[in-house]
Amino acid sequence: MFDRIAELAIRRSRLVLIVATLAVVLMGAVGAGAFGKLVDGGFDDPDAPSTRAEQVIEDKFGGQTNLVLLVQASEGSVDTPQTKQAGQALVADLKKEQNLENVISYWDASSPALRAEDGRQAMVLAHVKGDETEQGTNAKDVIDTYTGAYEGGLDIQAGGGTAVGNDLSTQTPEDLLLAEMIAIPLTLILLLVVFGSVVAALLPLLIGTIAIAGTFAELALLGGATDVSIFATNLTTALGLGLGIDYALLMISRFREQLAAGAEVDDAVRHTVRTAGRTVAFSAATVAVALAALLVFPQYFLRSFAYAGVGVVVVAAVSTLFVMPALFAVLGHRVNSGRLPWAKAGQTKAGQTKAPTSVWGRLARTVMRRPALTALPVLAVLLVAASPLLGITFGTADERGLPEDAQSRQVLEVLRENFDGNDAAAIHVVIDGPVNEGPLASYADRLSGLEGVVRVEASTGTYTDGQSKAAGPAGAALGRPDAQRINVVSTLAPKSDEAQSLVEEVRAAEPPAESPTLVGGSDAELVDTKDSIADRLPLAAGLVAVSTFFLLFLFTGSIVQPLRALVLNMISLGAALGVMTWIFQDGNLASFLGFTPQPMDTSMTVLLFCIAFGLSMDYEVFVTSRIKELHDQGADTETAVADGLGHTGRIVSAAACLLAVSFFAFGTAQLSFMQMFGLGTGLAILIDAVAIRGVLVPAAMRLLGRSAWYAPRSLRKFHNRFGLSEGGPTPAHTPEPEPEPAAANATRS
Template sequence: MFERIAELAIRRPRLILIVAVVAVALMGVLGSGAFGKLLGGGYDDPASQSTRAGKVIDEKFGGETNLVLLVRASEGRVDAPAAQQSGRALLAGLKKEQNLENVVSFWDTGSPALRSEDGREAMVLAHVKGDDTERDENAKSVIDAYTGPYQDALTIRAGGAAAVTSEMGKQSGEDLLLAEGIAVPLTLVLLLIVFGSLVAALLPLVIGIIAIAGTFAELFVLGSVTDVSVFAVNLTTALGLGLGIDYALLMISRFREQLATGASVDDAVRRTVSTAGRTVAFSAATVAAALAALLVFPQYFLRSFGYAGVGVVAVAAFSTLFVMPALFVVLGHRVNSGRLPWANPGRSATRTAMWGRLAGTVMRRPALTALPVLAVLLVAASPLLGITFGTPDERVLPSDAESRQVSSVLQKKFNGNDDAALHVVIDTSVGKAPLTSYAVELSGLKGVVRVETGAGTYSGGRSTAVGPGNTALGRPDAQRVNVVSGLSPKSDESQSLVDEVRALAPPAGSHALVGGTDAVLVDAKGAIADRLPIAVALVVLTTFLLLFLFTGSIVHPLRALVLNLISLGATLGVMTWIFQDGHLSSLLGFTAQPMEVSMTVLMFCIAFGLSMDYEVFVTSRIKELHDLGEDNESAVTNGLGHTGRIVSAAACLLAVSFFAFGTAELSFMQLFGLGSGLAILIDAVAVRGILVPAAMRVLGRSAWYAPGFLRTLHGRFGLSEDGPAPEPAATAPAAPESVTESPYVKEPYVKAPYVKDSTQV
């Protein structure tokens, strides 16, 4: 297959490039509409009890409260005549808004719960209509229209889930622009340093642009038929640019290496596609397999990253395999044009030799070099022993965000947080006596401030005054019960309260659904925990299968999986230490909180896939040399000598794309960017540079072992290079062939002298 791709590029290079330009233009036009199709939210399980409760409330009770307007009197109390007059005018205006339902305030109910303890502030509660996209737009229009000074008597600020989601979407766009503004120019500078040639440095950006444009087009199509999160854009840009550079770097390096041996342009293209192209294909398959595991989760926030990740990997690999060889044919030796003054051909060889010397040192003293690294990684992973999980809320926003400030005031100055109440929906009509009995039991639970029903309000296991607005909670065919607590939202105590409320038997003959913010968190964690074993199994099995097909060994896949899990454990441990335990919070400007469960799963899949990316880069060259007859130690040393600088350069370039998100104001995007970038560097330096050669030294020839029936299977279905191996350099002495049959290789191999190329990039 790869030989045919090379021949196509050699025969029709300009046709391929013309088709690519037209395709990018079409994808750009299509992808420009993606933003209008993408949604906020998507953190909850559509089949969960909390989601079903929310749907019943939307259908029968006008929707849950998702917008809170915090109103402060300019002078005195909110029940003063001037404040009351302006408050009623505000309420009248809000009730006329087409996009709002269930508008309730202190001024029409007189409920003390809607007034702060000092009497200076009051709440207006409302439900913003629409799906996720419409709700964001509707909330923004209401917030823009009413927040700020009002009739000189009041000042209004917006909070609640709708306001938080709106601010998160806006902040995400700003974070993306800033991150790309940092990543793109810095990446170009690094490419110039790596290649020392302007033309060669620009080629990876071509692949990155194609990958991003193609994935935006994919997101537009998918967004037209299913729910796709707006945060998929962040992954598209970071991964598209990074993988485009990774794959192009590998291809360009091999092409320049072949030219340096004196090969013709056509032969250099053939050899590059059959070796580096094959590596790119396998690498893409492993990364895509890891990201495809995200599709098993029910939350479309996570599934969206699967859509974007698989798409960007596929487009990056496809364009690398077809467009890059065509560019090589057209450019030829001009790929080295624009050599920069500081470029020194000898420097590349020195750096390559450094990686070879490092591998040689590790191979000679595996315990002395690897054990300290393992110890550091295990210590770094230790914070995982205390990890806890949450979902995004107002705390992921900057401390000066309006919706976050409103949430803080609601928790500190009001008796119970109505915005974070649990909503119990009973699916049938219930008599006053059984409803009262049920509400009394609920009000007696630890942490509950009050329970509101259509029959009355209850606190501390007894009835209190009936609120005028509570009659809206009862219908002939359903009942709604609001359980308001004084507990911190999303705390362990609040989540325990969800379980206690669900464990309490509803009135006889009825069925209760429990929703609300904390119930959504409990259900989201449960859904991910249920699907996580499936996702991990898919990642492990597909990775094992692909690496077996690639190497013909069952030991290499096992070794790769173990080392990658150690690397990932260290990365997640460091992120837990920073973002959950709060270290570096003052430097990075975030609020410590439980690890965001969806982003942690995403980071695991991305880091695992990219680890396998570099695994394939290194193993492919080691296997190539081993198949040419080198012994295990020599193959590892020379293989890292060839690929070490490529992997380290690719890792630095890709890490830059992710580290740029460390400048984000949204803390879970900081977590994603810093965690992914750190995982890449740990893998490229500690794992590829030290642990891999140490493991290969300990395993010895058994690293290439496979049982007889699997060797037969690999001989039939395994993917190997197209065409014959290249002839040794002209100056190399001929050597007699000797064929050896071994259980450690996929097929008989020919021992031949290996001549190390003099120039690598």
């Protein structure tokens, strides 16, 4: 297959480039509409009890509160005649809005819970109609119309779930634009430094652009058929630019290496596609497999990253395999055109080094002379970096992930501080069936006695510490002949351990007259999300491990190499996640980065793990492919590792720096969970490229010796038939015994 691709590129290079240009134009036109089709949310399991509770409330009670308007009087109390009249007029206008229902306010409900303790603020609660996509649009219209200075001397701010979603969707494109403005110029500068010529530096950016355009087109098409999260655009940009550069860098380096060795252009293209092209294909497969594991999770937020990730990997790999060889065939030696002043003719550049004399080759030899002495300090540092994971806790995205000046965040902070209980964070208990008043009242009374509960609101009354009073005007809206709804309001901080424990206590309470209950609300959603992800995490991890093991076996012919790669990758990922926990959960560097410490976002942590794991395997294939090629040519393990790292070390380090820049750029984001994702992924890439590839891989290979290439006889036969390596299909063989270290040193001296 790779020989055919090379011949196509050589004989039909201009046709390939014309088709590629038309495809990019088409993908750009389709992808331009992606943002209009992507949606917010997607953090919840659609089959979870909290989601089913929300659906019952939607169907039978007009929906739960997802919009809170915080109304402040310009002067005096909200109870003054002028403010009361203005508030009632506001509520009347809101009830006329076609996209709102269940509008309840302090002025018509006469509930003290909807009035601030100082009397200067009051709440208006409402439900925005529609699914998650429609709610975003509908909420934005209402927020834009009513917030700010309003008639009658009122000042209005918006909070609640739909307002948080509105702020998130507004902030995401701004963060993405800023990240691109930082990443692209820095990437171009680094490419110029790495290649030393303008033409060679621009080619990886071309592949990155194709990958991004193609993936946006894919997301636009998928967005028209299913729910796709708007946050997938962040991954598309960072990963598309990074992987496009990674793959192009490997191809360009190999092509220039062949030209420098005196090969004709056509022969250089053929060799590049057979070797580096094969590596790109297998590398893309390992990254795609890691990202495809996200499809096992029910939350479409995570599945969206699988759509974007797998798409960007495929487009980057295909464009690298077909467009790059065609460009090489057309450019030939002009790939080195635009040589910059510091790049002298014989200067060492990526893909032009002599492996044994490179820094990475010398480092590998140094490590392998004293593998334990050099590896143990590095391993100790990585384990210390991973140690914060011992105290990790998990949460879900909420208003604390927004900047402090975000309106929805400010509203929810005021609700926690100035109101008696947080109605917006109430636990919602739903009974989907008829219930007699007596058992219902007894059940609500028992719930009011739970620790932390301020009051329980039911159709039969309001309950506080076992005492009840008649239901207010809103009470009638909580009961139907075929269903009942109960609101449990507490003073506990939303998303806290105590609030989650309260959810479990409510769920454990004996239901009224054995009527099944469903428990919802933001805290219940957090509990269900954590349970849902935890239930499916072993399956996702197993799929990643097994498929990665199989792919690396096909590439190396050894069962030890995949195990070594999995162990070392887990160490590097643990270190990166540990540092992120130390920063974003424990609050170190919070003032510098400008975020509020909180538990690690469950979904983003899983996402970081899958992407960083896939990228680490990307570099694993880069390095191992060259080592295996040299080993198959007869080199002993030590020589193969040193020379293999000598050839690929500069490529891997350059690729890692370029890819890390794409992710580190998200450290400028205003959304803290995007900061965590960007910084964590970038750090994981650098740890893997430097500590793992530079030190622990050669140390492990030296300590393993002959056993590094071990495989049972039956698997060796399988690899002889189906195995692949950078140099093409080669029979797997059991190496001859290597000389003892002393004898080897004597031979070299």
